[in-house]
Amino acid sequence: VSTQSTGMDEFHCTRLIYWDVINMKEVNFDHKNTREESKVLISSLTNKIFMDIRDRITKNTCLKVYNFFFSPIQKDLEEILEKIKLYSDEDLNFLFQLNITREKLTVEENQLKESVKELEDKEKTFQVHSANFRGVKRI
Numbered sequence: 001v002s003t004q005s006t007g008m009d010e011f012h013c014t015r016l017i018y019w020d021v022i023n024m025k026e027v028n029f030d031h032k033n034t035r036e037e038s039k040v041l042i043s044s045l046t047n048k049i050f051m052d053i054r055d056r057i058t059k060n061t062c063l064k065v066y067n068f069f070f071s072p073i074q075k076d077l078e079e080i081l082e083k084i085k086l087y088s089d090e091d092l093n094f095l096f097q098l099n100i101t102r103e104k105l106t107v108e109e110n111q112l113k114e115s116v117k118e119l120e121d122k123e124k125t126f127q128v129h130s131a132n133f134r135g136v137k138r139i
């Protein structure tokens with residue numbers, strides 16, 4: 001099933017075109033309606049139709065995403081979890097290079113701590129100079 005055919009199926013299986021607008025309960029078209037009454041009626045009717053289409057497309061899209069994406073992944077995930085259960089903690093640490101990653105993160109953490117200290121020192125210097133600047137009398 002191609003993405004295009006799935007998308008076209010989504011378009012064709014939803015009632016995007018309302019052929020039965022005239023049969024809706026909210027429709028009270030009358031040639032005696034004033035222009036303002038007609039505008040209010042059309043506005044409320046289009047809002048209702050829009051909300052209905054939006055809700056239906058959202059629901060259908062969520063169902064299709066679940067059926068064509070999450071459901072197959074869920075089956076694969078179960079197989080992957082079964083395979084992972086066979087490994088010990090040491091094997092997983094080796095496979096994911098846990099020690100190397102920890103060392104890199106520790107180095108990065110130390111660099112960030114140094115950067116924060118430098119910025120705090122600059123902030124203190126700025127506060128001192130800012131206080132001195134306010135104290136200067138202007139001519």
